[in-house]
Amino acid sequence: MQIAKTLDELRNARQQFNEPIGFVPTMGFLHPGHLSLVKRVRLECSSVVVSIFINPAQFGPQEDLVDYPRDMGKDLALLKACGVDLVWAPKPETMYPGGYQTWVEVDRVSKPLEGARRPRHFRGVATVVAKLFNAVQPQKAYFGQKDAQQAVVIRQMVKDLNFPIDIVVCPLIREIDGLAMSSRNVYLNSNQRQAASVLYRALKKGQSSYESGERNAKKLREVIIKEIDAEPLTHRDYVSVAHPDTLVELDIIDQDALMSMAVYIGKTCLIDNFLLRNGNWHTGQLTGEPEG
Incomplete structure (x- = not known):
């Protein structure tokens, strides 16, 4: 090399x-x-x-x-x-x-x-x-x-x-609890690291709501926000359900979508996302497990 x-x-x-x-x-x-x-x-x-x-x-x-x-x-x-x-x-x-x-x-x-x-x-x-x-x-x-x-x-x-x-x-690569791997994860103390798994859980809630038939983007954002806000160590920057190519916020999901967020835990801002493309969810790969 x-x-x-x-x-x-x-x-x-x-x-x-x-x-x-x-x-x-x-x-x-x-x-x-x-x-x-x-x-x-x-x-x-x-x-x-x-x-x-x-x-x-x-x-x-x-x-x-x-x-x-x-x-x-x-x-x-x-x-x-x-x-x-x-x-x-x-x-x-x-x-x-x-x-x-x-x-x-x-x-x-x-x-x-x-x-x-x-x-x-x-x-x-x-x-x-x-x-x-x-x-x-x-x-x-x-x-x-x-x-x-x-x-x-x-x-x-x-x-x-x-x-x-x-x-x-x-595909993004995740820790076994779902946290997206990032160089900035090293900034988190043990309590913050445990709290950080809420980002993945919140996105999974949004995905589950979609798969149950919800297509209203505002309601999907509300589902995600509710899960994040239930974790006291978090402070939301943004939660978005947008078109994955233009990043324009959606009203109704009728085809592709990008669910994304930025959340502060302490002074560290973490980002994460799930991508819906051609009817398939791209959520990343948990460590040691196939992409889901």
Whole structure:
């Protein structure tokens, strides 16, 4: 496994690899959710490239950039064990040199949900992903369904800017109690960690209500909210039942839908979602169990 830290090192290494190249952008502190993406790339592509870069442009002024968890040594060992060909680990000054002025903004799908709480977040995400795509030049790029709005934003950017890249969105990976795996889960104390399972339970309540015949999106939101609010350690940011491609809130579910939420537990904001597509629910994969 090669490790590149400069653009020249990346470009020289890139020339050695067979195509198609599959790419997984990460901010490090890897968990089984990240590794599931890497393993999917290994199955589908000739070469595997992973980036590790904590992107300062997607953090707000009161967010956890300084404290964001890091463990480069462990990350590299995990990626090597998964058969990764190249790790691209640029420095901030490589991605954002002095006098940097250029930003990528995806308009409508960046504004609701996470974008309402973090108004500059998706500008930072779209910009860094565009720069990573430009540097790595993969044929395929892999993202997790946990960050559902991010996947929508990236797909829109790729379409609008004519990137010749296939965006592959893979199932999110869950702990055995249903909590979506996230690098930020490390912030939770034991009581908060126990309370965090309410996100999955609430989404399951929404799914069950739908499967019992409920199609009114407002009522489904109410079912989810009731379950969340029954847990005293939670504070809701948003609960959404929206179109999965436009993120416009639905009145009636007559085909596809994305049920999603952001919930604070202590100072940690956790996100989760279930996707209804073509009549099938995509709820993620519990650890050690098949996707449901």
